[in-house]
Each structure stands twice: as structure tokens, then as C-alpha cells.
Amino acid sequence: MNDAGRKAGSLERARGACAAAASAEDAAWALERRRLLARARCIVVKVGSAVLADADGLDAGVLASLAAQMAAVRAAVPQGGQGGTEPVPPVPARRVVLVSSGAVAAGRAALGARGMDARGRDLAARQAAAAVGQGLLMRAWDEAFQPFGIATAQVLLTRDDLRSRPRFLNARNTFAELLRWGVLPIVNENDTVSVSELKFGDNDCLASLLVNLVGADLFINLTSARGVCAHDPQADPHAPVLARIEDVARLDLGRLCGAKTAAGTGGMRSKLMAARRAAQLGVPTLILRGREPEALARAFGLSGADDGTVPSGTWVCPARHAIPRRKFWLAYQSEPAGSVIVDAGAAAALMREGSSLLPGGVREVSGAFPKGALVRVEHEGRPLGVGLTNYSAADLRKIMGLKRHEVAAILGDAHYPDVIHRDNLLLDAAI
CATH class of the missing domain: 3.40.1160.10 (Acetylglutamate kinase-like)
Structure with a gap:
């Protein structure tokens, strides 16, 4: 058999193997359904x-x-x-x-x-x-x-x-x-x-x-x-x-x-x-x-x-x-009242490490909302999720981008370490 014939045969076998794998996958998911x-x-x-x-x-x-x-x-x-x-x-x-x-x-x-x-x-x-x-x-x-x-x-x-x-x-x-x-x-x-x-x-x-x-x-x-x-x-x-x-x-x-x-x-x-x-x-x-x-x-x-x-x-x-069903309830209980735009570091910490959102990672605040409101979390125009904010929009604009001791200097000791705690945050929300 010449090289062209061998290549054609190899391609045909590969196609057959792919078709068999696809057929097995289809049968498996149909059974699961x-x-x-x-x-x-x-x-x-x-x-x-x-x-x-x-x-x-x-x-x-x-x-x-x-x-x-x-x-x-x-x-x-x-x-x-x-x-x-x-x-x-x-x-x-x-x-x-x-x-x-x-x-x-x-x-x-x-x-x-x-x-x-x-x-x-x-x-x-x-x-x-x-x-x-x-x-x-x-x-x-x-x-x-x-x-x-x-x-x-x-x-x-x-x-x-x-x-x-x-x-x-x-x-x-x-x-x-x-x-x-x-x-x-x-x-x-x-x-x-x-x-x-x-x-x-x-x-x-x-x-x-x-x-x-x-x-x-x-x-x-x-x-x-x-x-x-x-x-x-x-x-x-x-x-x-x-x-x-x-x-x-x-x-x-x-x-x-x-x-x-x-x-x-x-x-x-x-x-x-x-x-x-x-x-x-x-x-x-x-x-x-x-x-x-x-x-x-x-x-x-x-x-x-x-x-x-x-x-x-x-x-x-x-x-x-x-x-958790609690997170589902808090994420979809109402329409978000505003947005919190975060920097690249905060976005990576939220998406890859499951962290809470800190004031230092906030770059912009959109809308007027009270403490405890549901807000969107976004990065470069891309939605990351939704969560319940510990700060009103007005207070958040005062402390965004700041470190913890700087937040205390502005708001006093009665403040939260997190803007949105990870337990009150749902990433990849269907909003």
C-alpha cells in the first residue's frame, strides 16, 4: 500500500473511532436523562x-x-x-x-x-x-x-x-x-x-x-x-x-x-x-x-x-x-440596585480564590443604593456576579481603593472589613 493509501486508511479509522466515541457519549447522556x-x-x-x-x-x-x-x-x-x-x-x-x-x-x-x-x-x-x-x-x-x-x-x-x-x-x-x-x-x-x-x-x-x-x-x-x-x-x-x-x-x-x-x-x-x-x-x-x-x-x-x-x-x-439555596435566594430575590466595578486583582481574587471583596479592590461605584442592597460586581464591562453590600453607595465612594486602616480613619471603627463577604456573593449569576 502506498503512502496515500495508508494515510487514507488511518484517517478513516480515526473518523470511525471518533464516531464510536460520540455514539457512546450520546448513549450515556441519554441514559442519564x-x-x-x-x-x-x-x-x-x-x-x-x-x-x-x-x-x-x-x-x-x-x-x-x-x-x-x-x-x-x-x-x-x-x-x-x-x-x-x-x-x-x-x-x-x-x-x-x-x-x-x-x-x-x-x-x-x-x-x-x-x-x-x-x-x-x-x-x-x-x-x-x-x-x-x-x-x-x-x-x-x-x-x-x-x-x-x-x-x-x-x-x-x-x-x-x-x-x-x-x-x-x-x-x-x-x-x-x-x-x-x-x-x-x-x-x-x-x-x-x-x-x-x-x-x-x-x-x-x-x-x-x-x-x-x-x-x-x-x-x-x-x-x-x-x-x-x-x-x-x-x-x-x-x-x-x-x-x-x-x-x-x-x-x-x-x-x-x-x-x-x-x-x-x-x-x-x-x-x-x-x-x-x-x-x-x-x-x-x-x-x-x-x-x-x-x-x-x-x-x-x-x-x-x-x-x-x-x-x-x-x-x-x-x-x-x-x-447553597440561601445564596440562590439572596442573588435572585430582586433586581440589582447598582454596580461595583473592581480592578484586575480583585477580580482574580474573587474568581480564582473565592475571596471576599475588599474596599481596596473597588474602582468605581454606579447607582445609589443603601447598605444591604443587592449589587452587580463587574470588571472591565464583564459581569462577575452579584452580592449584598455592607456599605451604601455614598459610603463606598468614600472608601473605594483604600486599605483597612484608611477606611477606619474615614468611617471610624464601626465599619466592615469586606464590601461584600464571600458568603453573600454569587459568582456567574444569571442576571
Whole structure:
């Protein structure tokens, strides 16, 4: 065999080895996905407006299909679960919390049917449409779950409900009791009373925070998209869907994400940010096309059409090292009130050594915030994380860049050694 033939044969063997390795890797992660789905005991399911509604309002057929699939998921015993005698009162094998968009779309359709144009994009118009549509949305879900004997509960939240620690704990206790009773909570943002600084922004954000609140071990986001595409689908309609995302924090969201849907307020960017928050808790996310027949049931192997292949959609892997739930709560309790810009030395100490932020490492302060506020930490225009500051913006401007004894000379002995203690700092936050 000549040199060209030997080289061609070597190249072909190398390609074969790579293909075999890739096939083994695909089989391994598919097995892990099935294992985590089968073991899930508490699931947060978020459904977007574009799935539930169209120009004519809520689609009763879609709600009925999703309710049937969620009922089947609830009833299926997780791996390692207990079979045998059913407890009294009857409790489902799995707990499901549903975050449902669609109130604004339902309200606009109802008002439009009465000759009123409620399509305004301003806050007041959206809040008024939500007030009309929220009752319609709950009634539609209640009717959809009724054939399965599942009682539902309406839970409306604002960000302030989770920012206040006592109210956060009250909400957690309420969810725990509802789930103990076998009731399916249906959650939405309380749009009619929310103001900009207390809004979640969209239900993707709300759902990701509920993962922490209810102690979920799986997050499912039902959307109008096929999954997460490898390129912006608006620019490339034929972009392939990513079957899995190993490290969601390292994604280039500008390349992957297209525009928001017409019916909703989110878009794939907000879904990936939500998945990133869940991943930080060690919780995987499954992004599925909500209107695909039996998509949810197939994911859990509960559909007669299951052929053993990996179902469609995108699986977002959890982080290898979960953050403490307390850090998750403090980082996402509210929007940052300002920014602290640090120098290269401080950035390296924070990122590589897990240090606290000291006054000497601060180079600039942006915004006006009180002591104890949540602030961004940035370096050269790059966000590093968020944390709770021990100083107000005014005091921090007096002491930034100074050493400890110099801080004492300005503020006296009653000062903190750290601007942000590492226990109150979350790096790589999904803000």
C-alpha cells in the first residue's frame, strides 16, 4: 500500500473511532436523562402563552392534552418510589407545580370578542387584560384537570413575595400543604398589582425561582420552539436543535436566541436564563415543544408511541456543584440596585480564590443604593456576579481603593472589613 493509501486508511479509522466515541457519549447522556426523569419527584412545569393561546384566545384542546399528560406524569411512580397501599387522602406519586402564562392573551381575546381593542403594549393595558383573563385561564385549567379528579389552586405572586424572607417562608409552607393534599398549584405573576421593580419580568424567571421555593428536582419548560437551536432560528430557519447543553452558563445567547414570541414576553433567551438558574441548584431543565403531540408523556416514557429513542427538545444539564439555596435566594430575590466595578486583582481574587471583596479592590461605584442592597460586581464591562453590600453607595465612594486602616480613619471603627463577604456573593449569576 502506498503512502496515500495508508494515510487514507488511518484517517478513516480515526473518523470511525471518533464516531464510536460520540455514539457512546450520546448513549450515556441519554441514559442519564432517562434516569433523572424517572427519579424526579417534584417537577415545575412552565407553559408559555404561545403554547396555550392564539388570536382566538385559549385553545381548550391544547389545555386538555397537557392536563392529561401532567396527570399521567403525576400518577407514574418514580424509580425508587413506594408502591402498595394508597395513602389517605390520596397523594400522587409525583408532585407537579404548573406555572401558566396566558392570562393577558385570554383577556385580550375575551375583550376583542366584545368589540374592545385591548392590544395596547403599555403596562396599564397589559395589567387590565390580565385582570380579565386570569379568571378565564384558571377556569380553563380547572375544567381540563377535572376528568382526572385533580383539584387545582390559584397562586398569584409578585417578586416582593419572594424578596421578603417571612413571605417567602409562608409561600413555601403554603405550597408544601397544597402538594401534601394532592392539589396541583397553578402559578402566575400577579400582573394587576406588579410594578416594574417588583416584576419577575416573565414567567420563565418566576418558574426558575419556584424551583428553589418548592424544592423541585426537575424543571420542564413547554414552549412554541422545537428546542434550543444551534443558531438563531430567525436568521436560519433550518438551524438544528441542540439535543443537550452541557454548560448553559457558557452559551453565546446572542448567537442562539431569536426574537420573543408574539403572544408572550419571554423568548429563548429568558428560557435559557431560567435553565441556568435551575442548573446552579443542581436541577436539570427539559425544553420541549408544548404543542408536539404527547411531548411530555414521551419524555417520561408514558406514551404508546414511545419507540425508545431520545424524545425531541433540549436537555440542559445541571451544574456539577450546586450552590447553597440561601445564596440562590439572596442573588435572585430582586433586581440589582447598582454596580461595583473592581480592578484586575480583585477580580482574580474573587474568581480564582473565592475571596471576599475588599474596599481596596473597588474602582468605581454606579447607582445609589443603601447598605444591604443587592449589587452587580463587574470588571472591565464583564459581569462577575452579584452580592449584598455592607456599605451604601455614598459610603463606598468614600472608601473605594483604600486599605483597612484608611477606611477606619474615614468611617471610624464601626465599619466592615469586606464590601461584600464571600458568603453573600454569587459568582456567574444569571442576571
